[in-house]
Amino acid sequence: MHSLQAALVIFACTVGTVYFPLAAALVPFVNSASWWVSLLTFLLGSLWVWQASWLGKQSPAGDFGMAVKGWLGPILSKVFLLWFAAYWLILSSGILSEVSLVFHIIALPATPVLVLQVAFFFLVLYTDLYGFETCMRTVQALLILAVPLIAGFLLSSVVAARWTNLLPLLDVDLKEVAKAIYYSGPYPLPGILMALFLSTQVEERSHIIWHNVLSLWAAGLLLSLIVAVTIAVLGCCVTESYYYPTIPLAQSIEIGNTLVGVEIMVYPLWLLSGYIKSALAFVTASETIGGLIPALKQPWRSLGLGLIMLILAILPYNVNSTVKMIHISDYYLGMPFYVIIPAITIWVMLKKRGKQHA
Template sequence: MSLEKDRISTNQMIILGLFTFIGDMALVYPALMISGAKQDAWIAALISIPLGLATIKLLLCLADIEPNKNIIELSLQILGKWAGTAVALFYLVFFLIAASTYIREIEDFMCTQIYEKTPGGVIRFMAIFLLVYGVRLGLETLGRAAQLFFPLFAVFLIGLLLLLTPDVKMERLYPIMNTPVPDMLHTLMYGVFYPFGELCVFLMVYPYAQKNSKTSRDIFIALIIGALGLNLILFFSLTVLGVYASEHQFYAAYILAQKINIANSLQRIEALMATAWIISTYFKTAIYYYALTLGTAQLFKLKSHRPLILPTGFLLFGMSQLIAKDIIFYVKEIPAYWVDWDFTCAFVLPLMLLIVYYLKKRFAAKV
């Protein structure tokens, strides 16, 4: 019997997926891509879209093996008790580290850009308090809240892009195709597995969505729109700020919002960008938090995941402090290795599970 009784609609799952897809990427994606491919970052970003969609197709193929089972249950079913437990634990550790990292991102952003004199622990506590509250209300409530906040998020993001149009300077895209192949391939890894790979957490949510024959199509359409939106932020970062500023400003999209100045009257609206980013990052973190508690309860055969929510909040509070000693360490060290986590959880392990499943199925058919 499933521990999760809540059900969300396809639209709610897709909106949560868009929040997870864009999430923290709205601010940090330009710097990550431009640091590797310079002026060619927009080309790498466009190439990464079909590759990222192929990764999502792989995840959907795995999820459709047993549409009512999540990745923890699938791992145990396909690989057996010991190997399945090892894979399940790997995913749970990833969910823990990811949720801690996103909380730390919120803390560092708020403390360095907005509330500079506020202790980081205060911001962290407020974020975790809201996360505990949201996850305790359940998946269905998170889905409905996402539907409520999504129009606000979309308006802020679209408004930002439209208001930046007068500041675009296309000459900042030159020279084109000047990036060495190894650097371009490395940037492609960022473009594929940073935004798309982190959707592997939806292997924990997919079974609880009310699916129909058009669910897969709707998922791909939504992700294409989300990818284009993310790449537009990258494009504006290149053409408004330039390569050097975009590469060395970790929160390039926030700096972009500070550049908006329409007739000296409409300006300093970066708080709207910050609001949009915090909304999306909140839902992204909440999904990882939810996946961690639910997966832990299923792996250890608990009757409910709800008793784990508050203790996990304390764990996340400490982990988000330990994840990096300061923002410099976070910016310089974590992104280069984080893509390996995403690659493993979104491609290597799902592919392995699919191969083992079909080999076992083929062997059983012969017997």
């Protein structure tokens, strides 16, 4: 695996489905300044990507489990790997549930949500059965389809933008900015943790740190652009009142008299990005568990984890409970990594310095 491919996957994992709720998560705190606060969040996130990539570079390429063992020793590494896998597994369940529920509500009300969940679950499971390499290649191929769709979506939205909605630009309380950064903290996290995971797998690592940091910046830039366009088209009040303001944004756009709305562009995008993130999350969890329990071979590993994932995905009965589930994964399981990664980095640095002195 080349570091550029890893960077693409990190980009895909960071953008994921984040562009659907991000504007609504920031606007309550910083209103029209949301777009640059979002950019700031991702710029800050790149510090963690730098650390994660540096950590990955310190271990021989190939096995994430072995790399963590090298950093933390045999016992702590198991705790870390379990936590890491749990974060990804719950995140993948949450996204599976979220995508199916939202699609059921906006596009297929007559089709039972369970059918969509099971169909979507099958794709994720199928990817894992083929392994991480296939997952990476699938993600790269789908990304090439998703990027023009996002670009088309943004361009067609820009027509309806009222740029005055983005003013005032800097009239925000610093406390609120800090709060907004904290609450949007989970959004760069998949990119950071994916960078940690992939940096241990990449063979060609000469530019890995820069490639990973740039990919997070690129994702942050794209997401901030989407936030800016959403606020410019819908205004802060409307943006705030939705969980996923990108959907009313799409519904409000008309292209000539050809298509009444551009939902047609957003529906596939929602599914593609949902699949990309969910599959990456599930496969990462599966690979981590594989490193933790080597005796658990395929297909039993996929089937076992898949069953847990499906049950977790079915549990939420509406969008509110799905969002709550994703919050559990984001805040209780994800946010501690903002402390854990620097701690491991310092620990590894100290160990390295100690070895050099010795």
